[in-house]
Amino acid sequence: MIREDRFLISRKPYAVNLGSLRGSRTETPQGRNEYYFDGRIDAVWFRRRKGITVACIGELWDLQHPEPADARQFLEQHDDGRYGGDTHGRWDGTSYWGTGTLADQEQHLEILRPMLAGYPAIPDGYDGWWTFQPAR
Template identity: 45%
Template sequence: MIRSPKFLISQKPFALDLATITAEQSPQGDRWYLSGHADAVWFRRKDGTTRACIGTLGLWRHHMTDQVDVTDVQAILAADLDSRYGGDCYGRWDGERYWGAQEPEVMARHLAVLRPMLDAYPTIPAGYDGWWRF
């Protein structure tokens, strides 16, 4: 992943909760496969409306010739990861409507992050590190 010094929505960046990054490796013949995830937030725009999103980001890479130190977050992020499918969105706020969890406690947790995030666009929310892109 590449840490961008500047937010550009066109690059589809993510802000990551570094404390939640996990990864595992497994052999794939004479190569290695890395699979992991991180909690993340991001902004996306659709039909002229900016949306704040919260969810997880899959982190993976196939056919690595060398192993990665999966105990080192920076080593994981530097492993030329792929995430062509983007994040798995669990909650989204567009300033008027919430989409996501139906459980009131989960919805409240999401909105506690998403509302101020959208209000402060494109500021990175507290507890997250960004902006990261692939």
């Protein structure tokens, strides 16, 4: 991924919580002390759905080798954006769609409501904007 200072919704950017990187090593089927790092990092992003701007919350994930030293290296090594982010919640200003418990959904809305109201500002606690698209 590439970090950009400017927000352009057309580049499908993400803002991430750099302190949320988590993951584990998993041995490859070949064994012989070979592994991959199954990493996940919390993210938020804006998208357009049927002409309406929505705020989304979820995570980005990737399988990497070698294991990254930190969240920035994880993002810089993450080069396959085919699947985008795994969405856990989405707010369009009127209705919410999401997964998880009611407590999870309330937590999501605590972030998504002010995020959408402050479009295109990055929410507190997040770093952005990160995109899979090549630099222009």
